[in-house]
Amino acid sequence: LENSESAVVVLDKQGRIETWSNGATTLFGYKRGNVEGYGIAFLLPPDMRPAHRDAFTRAMGKGRLSDGKSVQVIECEAVAKGGKSMRVVIEVRVDPVSEQAVAIINRAASVSRETL
Numbered sequence: 001l002e003n004s005e006s007a008v009v010v011l012d013k014q015g016r017i018e019t020w021s022n023g024a025t026t027l028f029g030y031k032r033g034n035v036e037g038y039g040i041a042f043l044l045p046p047d048m049r050p051a052h053r054d055a056f057t058r059a060m061g062k063g064r065l066s067d068g069k070s071v072q073v074i075e076c077e078a079v080a081k082g083g084k085s086m087r088v089v090i091e092v093r094v095d096p097v098s099e100q101a102v103a104i105i106n107r108a109a110s111v112s113r114e115t116l
Contacts, residue, residue: 007105013060015039015053018100027088027105029081040103043078045085059094060101075108 007024009017016039020032028043041049071093078088087108094101 004104007103009040009103009105011040011056011101011103013099013101015041015056015060015101024105027080027107028078029084043080045077045079048076056101059092060099078105 004021004023005026006021007027008019008021009024010019012018016037017035020030020035024035025031041052044052071091074090074092075087076090077085079085088105089108091104092101093103
């Protein structure tokens with residue numbers, strides 16, 4: 001976990017950050033001690049926060065994601081420290097036994113129009 005280049009974030013069933021990897025610090029600019037115990041919504045643009053909160057609550061209540069699977073991959077906007085916006089790919093896993101969600105987050109690959 002600590003050696004992963006990806007941002008690995010473990011959330012409790014209320015959506016609060018329990019684990020924040022070194023990769024998460026590198027990607028988002030926040031140190032572990034500054035984010036653990038806080039909800040993860042601050043990493044999303046304000047207009048996405050209500051939809052995230054609703055989807056997360058449903059997923060944790062059911063122990064699975066909206067499509068009935070335990071893993072979902074999402075590409076969306078995220079906000080790093082200082083307000084810098086970036087596209088990320090998030091792989092979300094819900095574990096109904098531990099009542100945790102694990103998010104593995106990486107920058108989305110960008111494709112230049114010139115290469116198309």
